[in-house]
Amino acid sequence: MTFLAIDVGNTRLKWALYEQPGPGAAVLAQGVEFLEHIERLAEDSWGHLPAPAHMLGCVVAGDTVKRRVQEQLELLPPWDVVPQWVVPALQEAGLVNGYDHPLRLGADRWVAMIGARHRLLARGERQPLIVVMVGTAVTVEAIDTEGRFLGGLILPGHGIMLRALESGTAGLHVPTGEVTLFPTNTSDALTSGGTYAIAGAVERLFQHLAQHCGQEPACMMTGGAGWKMAPSMTRPFELVDNLIFDGLLEIAARRFGAPA
Template sequence: MGGIALILAVDVGNSRVRLGLVGDRGVGPLARVPTDSPSLEEDFRGALERLVRGRAGIPVGLASVVPPVTERLRALLQADGREVMEVTPESVAGMRIGYADPGEVGADRLANAVAATRHFGAPVIVVDVGTAVTLELVDGVGTFWGGPIFPGPGLARKALGEHAARLRGHLRHQGMHGLLGDSTAACLAAGIGQGYPALIEGLVGRAREEIGYEAPAVLTGGGAPALGGTCRGITAWDPLLTLRGVAAFAEPALP
């Protein structure tokens, strides 16, 4: 992207919608709107107006894993004549998808894989910590194979509160804690705070056995900061990786 060309990247996740202006100087400013907001369209329109500030003709990259929301936000984005380019398996350029049914691949996973491959080359691993934790695996010849998917730390904590009556009142502590717990709350904090880094470390190691020991691992996602930087084997932390990837899909619309 040259000069002052800008792309509006929109990432619709299960918990939040993120918007960001992406240009050759980086990503920002940013805005966030809860996906389940009862006033989603109004909140999104307000965030959009604050970011765009009257700039006309900015192309839009859109990635969504929430189909009912996709249509509503697409209509808002197109209302002012913006060209909206969605992240889909069909719109991926230069990357083979190893799924038997490429239509199953989430748009956020494709965006992550594209952004990571651009920056680090292939092979590469992306660990995205959100409502779910996903590993995006791109092998040495640039084929996207997906990777493990499992519940994120917040969802695991919520499930324990809903389904384990004796633990429900002990989930207040969400920080890091050593393995030696002196209370139920401390033990739960250790289970989440130490268990997820260990799980991620193990999976990254196994992924490297399959796609190459030299593969860098990039950590991203809204839940990643809560891990406290304790995941060994991570090469880089990029909280804006998904938005960078979403923007890449709209580059053909730049003037």
């Protein structure tokens, strides 16, 4: 009853093979591949894995990348697994989608919110929740106590911010700087500005959600660049390695019949 979870982001593909499709399942193998190297997955990373019984993925990189991933699965005939991909719905795994056009919500945002909410519920906690993903782009989501996604923010990640400034400002070259309280050089000013912009967005939505629900929310952060934000956050938060895998496991438990 092994289960393959795939998270295809804007720059990298992350995968994990689990013992079964459900929360808390043991990880049998896992890996990361940059999108430009997807074509070597079948031969290298996946070539020596046991055949998964089920596969569920989350993709934001577009249909072309999704087809490339599916082609790699087809190159492994012994697997005989039917790929399934998460599409945001009006409701799934206890989360209600409050987006104006639910299908236009990013699949990664939807899956990560499901993972975060169930992580909270598993601890017996019922409170509002802020979910932050820090990657190529940054998303900040608000979920109320009853599990309704109220809405969220999207803003550029560190890299996009710095590249935009470099391309749009004459003579400005973007070196790597440090986050400081009072930056006294351009490099630190750029790095600090981007970091505080993200932290400020989280703080603003935190305030909105606390006022809306009459209770301070919990906050979970995930994403490859989440560690960069940790020292600059103004509220307590939990840094989680991969909420998208947590969400895929929750959804898979319901779709494939494993106990939640």
